[in-house]
Amino acid sequence: MAVSATTREKTYRAYMEFFDKAERNRRWHWLDDVPWDKLDTTKNREETAICLETFCGVELYVPDYTANGFNLTREIFGHAWFQANWGYEESKHALVFREYLLRSGLRTLEQYDDYEAKIFAKKWHLPFPTRRRMTCYGALQELATYQIYANQREKYKAEGNDVLHKIFFLVSRDESAHYGFYRRVLQFFFEEDYDGTLADLAHVVYHFRMPGVGLIPEYDDRLKTEGVGITSQQFLSDAVLPMLRKLGTTRPDLVRALRQKRLEEQAQSAAGGAPSGQAA
Amino acid sequence: MVDNSAIHEVNTDADILQLLRDALAYADPKVAAASSDAMTMTSTLADLGIESVCALEMVGYVEDKLNILFSDDEMSKINDIPGFVALIRKHHQPLQEKKHSHGS
Numbered sequence: 001m002a003v004s005a006t007t008r009e010k011t012y013r014a015y016m017e018f019f020d021k022a023e024r025n026r027r028w029h030w031l032d033d034v035p036w037d038k039l040d041t042t043k044n045r046e047e048t049a050i051c052l053e054t055f056c057g058v059e060l061y062v063p064d065y066t067a068n069g070f071n072l073t074r075e076i077f078g079h080a081w082f083q084a085n086w087g088y089e090e091s092k093h094a095l096v097f098r099e100y101l102l103r104s105g106l107r108t109l110e111q112y113d114d115y116e117a118k119i120f121a122k123k124w125h126l127p128f129p130t131r132r133r134m135t136c137y138g139a140l141q142e143l144a145t146y147q148i149y150a151n152q153r154e155k156y157k158a159e160g161n162d163v164l165h166k167i168f169f170l171v172s173r174d175e176s177a178h179y180g181f182y183r184r185v186l187q188f189f190f191e192e193d194y195d196g197t198l199a200d201l202a203h204v205v206y207h208f209r210m211p212g213v214g215l216i217p218e219y220d221d222r223l224k225t226e227g228v229g230i231t232s233q234q235f236l237s238d239a240v241l242p243m244l245r246k247l248g249t250t251r252p253d254l255v256r257a258l259r260q261k262r263l264e265e266q267a268q269s270a271a272g273g274a275p276s277g278q279a280a
Numbered sequence: 281m282v283d284n285s286a287i288h289e290v291n292t293d294a295d296i297l298q299l300l301r302d303a304l305a306y307a308d309p310k311v312a313a314a315s316s317d318a319m320t321m322t323s324t325l326a327d328l329g330i331e332s333v334c335a336l337e338m339v340g341y342v343e344d345k346l347n348i349l350f351s352d353d354e355m356s357k358i359n360d361i362p363g364f365v366a367l368i369r370k371h372h373q374p375l376q377e378k379k380h381s382h383g384s
Contacts, residue, residue: 237357255337258336
């Protein structure tokens with residue numbers, strides 16, 4: 001899909017604002033900004049280990065996320081440079097989760113290495129093949145991840161676990177900023193082609209799966225641990241509906257687009273073809 | 281698209297349950313085939329296998345059929361059939377009551 005000069009410029013400006021705030025207000029150091037001296041191993045729980053291990057596993061796919069993301073965005077300065085910055089920030093998330101797992105003794109190095117090997121044995125692939133659909137996906141996924149991490153932040157604040165409270169404060173703030181950038185780019189798509197973008201958003205909502213599905217070992221079992229994910233209802237109330245409002249569209253509009261998408265996929269299926277627009 | 285040429289008459293819980301079964305069949309025929317019969321006044325959406333997109337489409341179906349509109353906040357709080365029924369009752373005045381109130 002051709003990108004207009006106006007959209008390129010708007011995307012560049014959005015990136016400059018994102019990056020400026022990141023550099024001035026949001027940079028953090030995994031050693032200096034986390035109060036590791038307050039680590040209290042009496043607070044160790046297997047549920048905590050499962051959550052952190054799962055989050056770490058999802059973040060470990062940064063090489064695949066960035067490689068695929070660069071291929072999709074490399075011709076749009078603002079979006080491609082965002083991808084570079086995004087990869088840097090997400091890489092710290094995996095690192096700080098790994099550090100907590102090992103420093104706390106929740107996992108031994110041998111256990112962690114075994115887990116990491118299982119993670120890297122699989123590859124993440126783009127769930128959708130176009131920049132517009134991946135922008136829809138990025139916005140929803142970042143907002144859902146923000147909610148998950150924010151829930152953890154509040155949980156550990158209540159439990160008096162200063163280390164994890166600070167870690168989840170830092171990573172949730174990053175995810176919120178990432179969502180903000182994706183949402184702005186999505187807004188540009190809406191300004192250029194409202195109906196087409198709404199159709200893509202409906203397609204992505206319909207097929208949405210968190211990135212760990214099918215990749216993280218025993219993912220379904222992990223989801224039974226409170227805090228690993230959010231419910232379907234929370235996804236709707238905390239991600240989809242707030243995003244629609246921010247984008248200036250409505251739930252009835254999305255429902256109409258979902259119906260249209262379903263009819264098109266049924267027609268394609270009846271004609272013997274696979275639904276278009278979703279990568280394997 | 282949803283045929284809303286005739287606005288549903290829903291006076292009783294049984295009427296509303298039938299409307300919700302129709303909505304489920306419209307939104308996701310596979311889920312409906314598996315769980316529509318199990319839908320009762322005590323079911324949760326999770327019990328019935330109703331996930332976010334299905335719930336969105338069910339709500340859209342009900343809104344079209346009854347010519348009502350829930351707020352996003354109300355919609356996002358629906359997590360069980362009693363809650364769904366209560367919300368419909370809040371927004372939809374049964375025809376008999378309408379006739380009564382207009383006729384008095």
